[in-house]
Amino acid sequence: MEKLKIAIIGCGAVANAHLQAIALCEDVEVTVLVDKVLPRARQLAGRFNVPTAVDDYRQIFDDVDAAIAALPHHLHAEVSIELLQRGIHVLVEKPMALSTSDCDAMIQAAAGSGTVLTVGLARRFFLSSQFLKQAITSGLLGDIISFDFREGTSYKWPVSSDFAFRKETGGGVLADTGVHVLDLLLWWLGDYNSIEYYYDDAMGGVEADCELRLKMQNGATGVVDLSRTRELRNTCIIRGELGSLEVETKFNSKIRLKMQGQDLTLTGRVIRNGLSEEKANDIFRRQIDDFVDAIRLHREPFIPDREGKRSVELIESCYALRQPLQHPWIC
Ligand SMILES: NC(=O)c1ccc[n+]([C@@H]2O[C@H](COP(=O)([O-])OP(=O)(O)OC[C@H]3O[C@@H](n4cnc5c(N)ncnc54)[C@H](O)[C@@H]3O)[C@@H](O)[C@H]2O)c1
Structure with a gap:
């Protein structure tokens, strides 16, 4: 061929x-x-x-x-x-x-x-992302109640150009790492019902930090915290009525499974066809x-392509809800 x-x-x-x-x-x-x-x-x-x-x-x-x-x-x-x-x-x-x-x-x-x-x-190609999808759709966690997705670190991606920091070229944390986070949530949990775009720090430029809260159509509610300046937990926790799963936001990530009302946690990496260590390649x-x-x-x-559009639509809605950042020391 x-x-x-x-x-x-x-x-x-x-x-x-x-x-x-x-x-x-x-x-x-x-x-x-x-x-x-x-x-x-x-x-x-x-x-x-x-x-x-x-x-x-x-x-x-x-x-x-x-x-x-x-x-x-x-x-x-x-x-x-x-x-x-x-x-x-x-x-x-x-x-x-x-x-x-x-x-x-x-x-x-x-x-x-x-x-x-x-x-x-x-x-979506991370084994851990796919495991989470399977755990949710198979009912392992029961009905999903809430999620908590926090991803942040000081910016260190080795870009060659400055587009990620300029408004006119679509810069900002939401369109950058945020789009991965929002896409995963929409893939795992389905469509959302409502958004509260809690804050961002764009101040007329691009946002380095932002937080939003979502209510999903399946009833789950949760928070997304994104940062290019703060070191955050860098995991997503999905809580269901039967148990919760926590997954790190990187490839070859560890996942933690805890069943409701139990004190033991199962921790490990996801394997497919004997592949135990996942690399960027x-x-x-x-x-x-x-x-x-x-x-x-x-x-x-x-x-x-229609799936790619979903996170763009969510980002667009967040920007439409954007309010100026409140400075308590400015009246
Ligand atoms: N999937 C992922 O995990 C992932 C990771 C990083 C970046 N990205 C995405 O990849 C894209 C590029 O990001 P990057 O980090 O490589 O950025 P970069 O700044 O390192 O590279 C962009 C390149 O595009 C070139 N360019 C600009 N205008 C051009 C034009 N008109 N014609 C030809 N070349 C042009 C620039 O000269 C530069 O070399 C972005 O959309 C980014 O969000 C995806």
């Missing part, structure tokens, strides 16, 4: 992770790297033996079957739509876009050309394998 030819558009921090994972795949090859900063694309092409590096994605339309849009958030919609309309399958990094109307236009472009569009909400490998399979087998990807 001929290898699927793929382009990576945007050669910053996350492109490294995609390239390392694709290097392990037999039926797909990266044939071109694109970055508006051409030396960055060339440097990465040299490291990973990619034959071509260019500075404009419009140069690749006739040369690839698929593309990964690893670009600043504000470019996700525009670039993906152009690729999809030309019959190129797209894995767009998270968040899918900055507005639900952009998500709709992307979904329409994919449907119109019969191409696969999936979103890089990679944490495994996550990106599962993601690319799923993308390639969806293209070859004409099936829906694990994270279909």
